[in-house]
Amino acid sequence: MPNATSLLTILMPPLACAAVLALIAASGVARSAARRRMATLLAPGAILVSLAATARGLVDLVGGAASLEADFGPWFAAGSLTVRLDFVLDPVTALLVVAAGVVGCAVALHGATRREPTSIGAAAAITAATGGAFVALLAADAIVWLAGVQVVAVAGWVIAIDQPRGAARADGRFVGFVVGRIGDAAIAVGLVALHVGLGTLQVADWSRAAVFAATPSSPTWPVIAIVGGLTIGLGVAPWGLRWNGLATAPPRERAAIVALTIAPLLGLAIHVAPLLVRAADWVAPTVAIACTTSALLAGTMLAVERRAAQVCAHAASAWSALALVAIASGTTAAATAIAMTATLGTAALALANTDRLARAIALVTLGGLPLTGGFLCIVGAAHGPTGHAVLPWLLVGAVAVIAAGCARAIARTRGIGRGAMRGGLPAVGLALCAAAAGYVHTPPVLAGMRGFSLAARIGEETGTTGWRDLAVVAVAVGIGLVVGFATANGSPRLDRVLRRRGPIGRLHALATARFYFDGLLHRVIRLRMRRLGGYAHIVDDFLVDGFVVRGLGGVLIRITGEGLRIAQPARVGAAILLLAAAIAVGLLGVLW
């Protein structure tokens, strides 16, 4: 099959299905539950077609092709900016497409097979989000990537229309959407700066040394802007803030759809890795240390959190942070593994929000992630471009804390709920896929398969693997699991102490009080913006309306009128007027 046909077969079914479902929803032809179910079943069907095409593409890649590329010409072009509809399927993106497709399919299937099927509008949004994720993952141009990510974000937010009641949920979605756009804004600034510096936004060019040789500018600040935007979008900086509001809002497929944003964001992060190598020396270690700290903090929250939705949110934050550490360390394989596991695992947790069996399975399988991710990260950190002495030990600590958090979550959600299997099957499937994705990457890394490593992309050796590292991480994870299970099962008092006292308790209190990014967002951005908006209205009402529209006389009337209005309730109006009149008469007398 020609490349263009292969890639179109991946991209078009979900997007076309979303358009068809939107038309069906708008026309109102599917009124009965049976028709609605039939219509909503189109969504998983379309995504399955895409997944089959991706599988076919993967077979071609295993058969020897480095990548499948298709260029559909410029999307738009003016001046020096040309945005091409150019798509690439390589091993890394194919795996991430599979992860996003499996999540989209499972979420759509979950909605369609419920006793009361999801609305057609929601099915259209789920399909559009999956299509947007595919566009972002396959895009060879960074602007097309951003378009895909924004389609995912908007589709996730539009689902809120289906569920208008519940101000708290609407608030959660609103905050999540705005935070996501702040991340997009930072990425946009970085991309423009990169285009001005390098003259290209084709991600493939970012790994070509000739492009950098042709320009003296360093990509340091654009990379910082892009990585900063990614940390915000992924919820690494804001502690899973993006997921919190959404994850708590049933029905579950609407929460699970948020997992679709993880794969495309980490997909771009993987493309940014070659730029990290070429940025200033301090950038990669700083990103790695900052993200490890963030993972440690998210793991702490995971360890003390009791609500399943919050566990889901903080777990996603911790995994995304680990993926960014892997990218900064130059290990694409680790980043891909963690991105796949995080995408699938977050969706599994969200879908299994109330099914105890499925949730337990999801948590058990995802509990193994620290071992895999931590091992892969530590390998990269010890030998890759970051090469920092402290980082591996910081990573070991983070991994142990995340393991403890997972263990406590597993311990608290054990047991089989009534009717758990009915709605839990897609979640179980996702959880098994997550576990497979987490572990299947270890052998290629141990074997040093270049096709899956960043080294192959940038033409530089990054690191080697060692069984000693695996042993260190295994011991740390073991300690974490034991402590987690022990505190959750054996000692309620210890559990209470852990939650309320000590450094972890204080950290928990600090985080739950939202003094971190959430507080920052609220106090520095939202409140300031609202206050600025208030000032702008005052200026508009008094100066612009008065002076510009009504002239100077209008301003004087406003000011004197306002003054008198203020003076009146104080019961000193007459006195002030008399005093003013006396002063005026006195001044006139003096002037006379």
Add this chain to the structure above:
Amino acid sequence: MIGAPLLILLLAMPAIAAVVVAALPAAHGAMRAPIARAAAWATAAWSALIVLRFEAGVGAPQFVQSWGWLRGLGPDGDTVLTGRLGLDGFNVTAVALIAWITPLVLRRTAPDGDRRERTFWAAALALEFAALGAVLSLDASLFGAFVAASAFPLLLLVGIWGGRAKLDAATQSATHALIGAIAFAAAGIVGLGTAGAGGLAIALGVIGVVAFAPLPPLHRAFVHAATQGPPHTAVWSTAIAPLVGVVGFTRFVAPSMAGSSTIVLALAIGAALYAALLALRAQELHALVAHAVIAESALAIVGAATGSEAGRSGAILLATGIGLGGAGLALVSLALRQRRGSGELARFGGLAGPMPIAAFAFAAFASALVALPGSPGFAGAWLILDAVGDFGATWVALVVAVQAVLAAALVTGFRAVMLGPCSSRNAKLVDLERRDRAIVFVLLVAIAALGLVPRTAVDRIAPSAGAAPVTTEVRR
């Protein structure tokens, strides 16, 4: 066919129809609405024909018609300003938009059964004539003259069918249109659009755009026309006026101000931020939409002020997105205001339940206004960002920050109107009726077509944006 007066015919249709409708005796009053509607649809069809015949990839104006229109100028009285009409990349999307939005909006906003129907139809068609003439003008003075022609219809429409503060709003709207027109006409006379345009000409041109586009600090009249005006001027103000202003700035002012780009850039970004902050704290639905449109128009001016091909192309494309998104948002807001009896945001809430189609339309048009993917504004905004990037990353960050504040403002508005608890009174509101849905559908199709395939528009806009500016002809 090039020599045929295609553009004159385009202008003549609404103008003649306006005169006929106004002159029709009372005995034939029933004919007014059909004549006006037929004229509006005929203009739309004719515009489609012209746009289809427009040759992509050509920077110079096409279908040009010119005549000496201001005589006796200069110290010796022998200078003649040439009036020229033409279609190029700057106005090709605007012509289509104005010609098609007018009949669509007239379906929705006509005061059927009103005894002053004659005035309404004549004024609405005169507004269309003025807007089409302004965007087709290749000379600053002619542009000013057409803008002036919009003042009287605005005065009538807002003054007769407006809300409580209609007299204030009508006076302000007409005054601002006249200020803009006089400033532009004067700018044209002192050389705006010619090779050696001086500081005075540029300043007058900027004042003209600020008054008519409109931009802060002369935006209040625009907001009044949107909030206090009748449905027709509410849609006209949010969809067409900014488009005309952006076309005027991009064609006449931007090419003359190479040395003062940074100052205009700073002023335009400041204006955009100011308007976005006003939108963030807006208490009224139409005020929210109006301020959002002002902020986006200012961003389009930013793109034009960069003077580059990408920036000017982006400005026109973004303005087209503003026109489509603004028209849709104004129509949805209108439907909501009419059903609820008030436009105050505090009175709404939870409407996504009883009015799902209105909620979807609001979200889609708001997305188009803030240039999200799938709307023409997305490509326009990226072209502008790329052009602003040449001035430094700080400017890019400022533009992006304005977009983020604006997105937050519209999302806040959406949340206040559509989400949250729904009162018993709001729960009884009915969704958009069939004619509203038809208009929403047409606008969404246009947004999707231009948003998914922006190349169709950019390929027509960019050659003109990259070509040498068309200068005003002065003969002696």
